[in-house]
Amino acid sequence: MYLLERFRPVSTFSLFRLLKKIILIGVCFCIHIAHAQQGKVLGKLLTAEGEIGIEFASVALLTVTERNTVKGTFTDVTGDFSFEQIKPGEYILRASMVGFKSYESDVLKLNLNGSPINLGNILLIADAQQLQEVTITSQKPLIEQKLDRTIMNVENSVLSEGSTALELLEKAPGVAVDDEGNVSLKGRSGATVMLNGKLTYLSGAELTNLLKGTNSNAVSSIEIMSNPSAKYDAAGNAGIVNIVLKKNVKTGLNGSFTVNGGSSRNERYGSGGSLNYRGEKVNIYGNYNYGFRGETEYLDFTRRFYDGNFMPDQPPKRTSYQHTNTNEPLHTHNFRTGVDFFLNERNTLGMLINGNLGKYTHDSKTSNSMIDQETGIPLWNATSSNYDKQKWESITYNLNYVHRFKREGQHLSADIDYSSNSFTSNLNLDTRYLNDVGEPLGDFSSRRGYVPSLTDVYVAKLDYVQPLTREAKIELGGKSSYVKADNNLRYDTLYNNTWVPDNLSSNHFNYTEYIHAAYVNLHAEWGKVSLQVGLRGEYTKTRGHQITTDSLVNRNYFQLFPSFFLTRKLDEEQQLQLAYSRRIERPDYGDLNPFRMFRDPFLYYEGNPFLKPELTHTLQLSHTFKSNYITAISYNRTTDVMNWLMRQNDATNTTYQSPQNLSRFINYGISFTAMTELTPWWTGSHFGNVFRNIYEGHPDGGDFTNSITSFSLNSQNTFKIAKTISAELSGFYESKTVYGISRGRPYYAINTGIQKQVLDNKATLKLMVNDIFQTRQFRRTARYENIDMYTHIRLDSRMAMLSFTYRFGKQGLKSRERKTGSEDIQNRVGG
Structure with missing residues (x-):
């Protein structure tokens, strides 16, 4: 009886492990079967000359009749896109990008065998009229709220011109800057200042001089993170204020x-x-x-x-x-x-x-x-x-x-x-x-x-x-x-x-x-x-x-x-x-x-x-x-x-x-x-x-x-x-x-x-x-x-x-x- 009671926990644990393996194998098998019956669509968006890949273009798979979106994605840095795990059926692919005319494919048929469809290079034609209209009217909102941050878009702001990055901080929601350049957030001192998502490795006085010497017109946005995720360094008790500098966005x-x-x-x-x-x-x-x-x-x-x-x-x-x-x-x-x-x-x-x-x-x-x-x-x-x-x-x-x-x-x-x-x-x-x-x-x-x-x-x-x-x-x-x-x-x-x-x-x-x-x-x-x-x-x-x-x-x-x-x-x-x-x-x-x-x-x-x-x-x-x-x-x-x-x-x-x-x-x-x-x-x-x-x-x-x-x-x-x-x-x-x-x-x-x-x-x-x-x-x-x-x-x-x-x-x-x-x-x- 003593031996039975002593080993009973071990037997129960072994049975649990065996059951977990059986369930895991079954799940993997089901996933494999499901994937075998699903297909893939891929391609590449290029400019009309066929020389430059179009990055961040919007690509979507639509149903043929109602034109409802099944899946959507964006092209990568080289213009490539792909859709995986697509159920068999008929679809239409639509691609669009600011400054270009939209593209719509013929009907795509995915078979039960899940064979991929490679559309190859797709050339988008420039739309000068559309580009001109967007240049005049398109502008990000001044304040955006994301999952873990508030973004102040100052790139097109009048007040961002002629001042400094340090003075811009004073205008951000909840941010205060004292006479020594120390930054506080929502009343808490010790906020960490970052440039382009990283810190600057400078002392407080040197950072102040750097921000005073950075023209405000070089700043695109200010991101305020009261609770940054684990991806960021743990430094900064009051949170993180990230100054995003402008990047050249033209080809x-x-x-x-x-x-x-x-x-x-x-x-x-x-x-x-x-x-x-x-x-x-x-x-x-x-x-x-x-x-x-x-x-x-x-x-x-x-x-x-x-x-x-x-x-x-x-x-x-x-x-x-x-x-x-x-x-x-x-x-x-x-x-x-x-x-x-x-x-x-x-x-x-x-x-x-x-x-x-x-x-x-x-x-x-x-x-x-x-x-x-x-x-x-x-x-x-x-x-x-x-x-x-x-x-x-x-x-x-x-x-x-x-x-x-x-x-x-x-x-x-x-x-x-x-x-x-x-x-x-x-x-x-x-x-x-x-x-x-x-x-x-x-x-x-x-x-x-x-x-x-x-x-x-x-x-x-x-x-x-x-x-x-x-x-x-x-x-x-x-x-x-x-x-x-x-x-x-x-x-x-x-x-x-x-x-x-x-x-x-x-x-x-x-x-x-x-x-x-x-x-x-x-x-x-x-x-x-x-x-x-x-x-x-x-x-x-x-x-x-x-x-x-x-x-x-x-x-x-x-x-x-x-x-x-x-x-x-x-x-x-x-x-x-x-x-x-x-x-x-x-x-x-x-x-x-x-x-x-x-x-x-x-x-x-x-x-x-x-x-x-x-x-x-x-x-x-x-x-x-x-x-x-x-x-x-x-x-x-x-x-x-x-x-x-x-x-x-x-x-x-x-x-x-x-x-x-x-x-x-x-x-x-x-x-x-x-x-x-x-x-x-x-x-x-x-x-x-x-x-x-x-x-x-x-x-x-x-x-x-x-x-x-x-x-x-x-x-x-x-x-x-x-x-x-x-x-x-x-x-x-x-x-x-x-x-x-x-x-x-x-x-x-x-x-x-x-x-x-x-x-x-x-x-x-x-x-x-x-x-x-x-x-x-x-x-x-x-x-x-x-x-x-x-x-x-x-x-x-x-x-x-x-x-x-x-x-x-x-x-x-x-x-x-x-x-x-x-x-x-x-x-x-x-x-």
């Missing part, structure tokens, strides 16, 4: 050029162009953009010193009033060039070079007056001159390959990248001290610094898509990256007219990082239900070596990042979606480097080599009505949240900021997006968000909770004035907010623009004005322990720009989309 030899000019507090101008040639076997392309951005900003810092913790009913001992004027000219050169070789109808090999070069000067004058609050007498006034000249060069080399299998939708892509990034900074800080009547107090102080930074990035990436059925597919992929950064900051101070090394402020920091990732993503549809489930695993190994103090920080960890999307259509006009994802935000390389950057002798910033990555759980329930109205309820919880915190030394009247890990950050709220067409000549998109942010932490042994309920509004309106003239008006409003220990006051901005098509619609003339009333100003208050600080930053945001764009070459078909694998890490490169 033959064609291109465009743009010139713009205008002024804010200083002049701004830029120019650029693109050239593309596509033949049957090769596609050669390139573009270049130059931009100059003169910028002047005003910054005020008021710091109160209590010689102890801040008490609301206690007057301060001393107050520092600091005012800074900055002159910040920025020159940028962005280029992109490459070639695609169409080896055959299923294999494409490409090479690509991306480049970003620039120089930036920070020239500021600062006055810092210290007042004794008990007597009201100035103790001293420090006047500082801060001159920092920066140069950078970032070049990425990419080799890419795509193989399209015979089965529709099945393909394999691979990328190998090498990215070289160099950054240098030469800075000088001179300070003189004066008494209350303007007489010198002792000797002046002088500091100089040299900051060379070198970062190399190596990335290999592989993605594979396998259709399972007509309604289901699986995506698999892997990625490995290696980053090596070397930052050697050297400071000298002037002592007795001799430069002496400042070893306390200097720092040499080396950083290496390995990230190995793999993902699986399953997408399926059953009638009114769509499901996407994904899982991504990432192994991270880092080594930060502070050579100056011989301090070493090693970390290695493995994390799983699931994602989930479930969509249910309620009827023809409504649908519900539930989305969940887990994400990570790793520290920027510069944030890990403990070097110091001085604004003046009493205010500086330094990194933290002990920063830990933060982890976020994101949950969202949304309802869509008529594809024009979207309501979303979201909840997000982040642990070890990274935040720039202030510290203060009352004895030396010094305040400094460094990134720290707080305990947690909680964000929840409700948002509403609406696309409206109030009249045939007035369309718009509008976004509103009500949210609550809660920060909790224990910095320096303290204990604080900072929370507030906020709301934001964003509205974009387009007006059709005449056949070739249109105008736009946009604006946003942000209420009181919190960030770490600080609180921000409300601010808003209003923008407008007008455009006219000229030269037979081959050129566009646009005039736009950003921040008409110059109201985009940041006011913040921070009060915690002995910190009591007020900040007022007046950006150079009011700007008028006039731009002219001319397009040449014949209209044609979409060219191959080119992405690299290395852009995922670039926004974290130290500089």
Whole structure:
């Protein structure tokens, strides 16, 4: 009895396995029989000359009598199409493409033996009249809602001209950009910025300069992903904002050029162009953009010193009033060039070079007056001159390959990248001290610094898509990256007219990082239900070596990042979606480097080599009505949240900021997006968000909770004035907010623009004005322990720009989309 009971589970398990095998064999047999009785239709669409394959053409199989669609598909990059698993019967094939006359075949007869029908080459005849009509009227809607993202199509927007990619972000639904260029999404800071589906491997400051130097007319659309799928890197706790740059979509030899000019507090101008040639076997392309951005900003810092913790009913001992004027000219050169070789109808090999070069000067004058609050007498006034000249060069080399299998939708892509990034900074800080009547107090102080930074990035990436059925597919992929950064900051101070090394402020920091990732993503549809489930695993190994103090920080960890999307259509006009994802935000390389950057002798910033990555759980329930109205309820919880915190030394009247890990950050709220067409000549998109942010932490042994309920509004309106003239008006409003220990006051901005098509619609003339009333100003208050600080930053945001764009070459078909694998890490490169 004992033996019988002991082995009974084993026998039951064996019987279960045998039964499962029998069922599996039966299912496979049935599938085989079914497939044997089904046929295949294939062919190739070419231009009338028979030279160029027509990509993305619509092809459909129709019933003979009712002309109902049985199956539909699109041609691939070489013009090929195929239909599989077609039941025996009679069909008609129809093919259509913008700019061509539609094609309709004779009756196709599929026999019971399932023999394939190969239609061979099908020539489509160009339709000049149709092409002209589409050129005038066809335009994507400003806002599109997809399964896992919201898309803002800015390519034809008036407001996209004459500004920068950074300023465009401020107009996207739910996106906010602060004075340092940090991007938040629906009230959550830490959004990851991508270019063409990949990150940029740059530090926050360098990414800001890159986006400031990228002309807005180079941007096609902005994609907002609150819950990205497992296919994307897990970085970005607030989600991903993807800036999609324009691609040349024409065949033959064609291109465009743009010139713009205008002024804010200083002049701004830029120019650029693109050239593309596509033949049957090769596609050669390139573009270049130059931009100059003169910028002047005003910054005020008021710091109160209590010689102890801040008490609301206690007057301060001393107050520092600091005012800074900055002159910040920025020159940028962005280029992109490459070639695609169409080896055959299923294999494409490409090479690509991306480049970003620039120089930036920070020239500021600062006055810092210290007042004794008990007597009201100035103790001293420090006047500082801060001159920092920066140069950078970032070049990425990419080799890419795509193989399209015979089965529709099945393909394999691979990328190998090498990215070289160099950054240098030469800075000088001179300070003189004066008494209350303007007489010198002792000797002046002088500091100089040299900051060379070198970062190399190596990335290999592989993605594979396998259709399972007509309604289901699986995506698999892997990625490995290696980053090596070397930052050697050297400071000298002037002592007795001799430069002496400042070893306390200097720092040499080396950083290496390995990230190995793999993902699986399953997408399926059953009638009114769509499901996407994904899982991504990432192994991270880092080594930060502070050579100056011989301090070493090693970390290695493995994390799983699931994602989930479930969509249910309620009827023809409504649908519900539930989305969940887990994400990570790793520290920027510069944030890990403990070097110091001085604004003046009493205010500086330094990194933290002990920063830990933060982890976020994101949950969202949304309802869509008529594809024009979207309501979303979201909840997000982040642990070890990274935040720039202030510290203060009352004895030396010094305040400094460094990134720290707080305990947690909680964000929840409700948002509403609406696309409206109030009249045939007035369309718009509008976004509103009500949210609550809660920060909790224990910095320096303290204990604080900072929370507030906020709301934001964003509205974009387009007006059709005449056949070739249109105008736009946009604006946003942000209420009181919190960030770490600080609180921000409300601010808003209003923008407008007008455009006219000229030269037979081959050129566009646009005039736009950003921040008409110059109201985009940041006011913040921070009060915690002995910190009591007020900040007022007046950006150079009011700007008028006039731009002219001319397009040449014949209209044609979409060219191959080119992405690299290395852009995922670039926004974290130290500089």
